[in-house]
Amino acid sequence: MPPVPGSGLAKGLAVTLRTMTRKSVTEQYPDVQPDLAPRTRGVIGLFEENCTVCMLCARECPDWCIYIDSHKETVPAAAPGGRERSRNVLDRFAIDFSLCMYCGICIEVCPFDALFWSPEFEYAETDIRELTHERDKLREWMWTVPAPPALDPAAEEPKELGAARKTADKLAAEAAQAAEAAEQQAAEQQDTKAEGDA
The missing domain is CATH 3.30.70.3270 (Alpha-Beta Plaits)
Structure with a gap:
């Protein structure tokens, strides 16, 4: 079906009338x-x-x-x-x-x-x-730069942080083992010294 003559003009005028009735948004x-x-x-x-x-x-x-x-x-x-x-x-x-x-x-x-x-x-x-x-x-x-948005708590942990945490945990475990071994050695030395004194 061919378009009705003047329908485009009517649509354009309708848009103009709708816009004219809206409140102005001038700042x-x-x-x-x-x-x-x-x-x-x-x-x-x-x-x-x-x-x-x-x-x-x-x-x-x-x-x-x-x-x-x-x-x-x-x-x-x-x-x-x-x-x-x-x-x-x-x-x-x-x-x-x-x-x-x-x-x-x-x-x-x-x-x-x-x-x-x-x-x-x-x-x-x-x-x-x-x-x-x-x-x-x-x-x-x-100094006017806003702070970055907070991380999403549900987001997956970055690989770099996971690797750094594993390394830190490994070093802490090694340090704890070394401290425990040092305490054990000191206790053995005290026992040996006590036996020697007796």
Whole structure:
């Protein structure tokens, strides 16, 4: 059966009338702050202590908007006769948010959990050159990162924790056996000494 002429127009007008009768959902920002989801992707926060200057985030960034500068320092030997080590020291860590496309690749590839999503979103500037934020600003945003969700109590235990627990239990059992053997040996020595004195 062919469609009735004008039925599409009638359907469109019906949608328009339904929408006109609904209450407006306009948010009064900035007078009223928006109600954001707890894990909203706003900006990237830097936890500087975890950064080892491996440059993985800068290499993987498709926009090349992460700038890292570092230098090497020599660390003295931890034990006498040991050798000196060298380590990277972070001098500059900056992200140009005028180039960033918020893909999150840098956060995903960071092997040391130094980068996190912060829900902060109010960082507009009047000059595009001021959208390059240095490590002090990135560190400020780090403190607004929400805590991770709690683990599901019904979830299966991670294999790493199970293996670590087995190793710890084995070491504790060996230590208990060694302590018991030491007590037994001390008791035998006291018995032998008592027999010798008698």
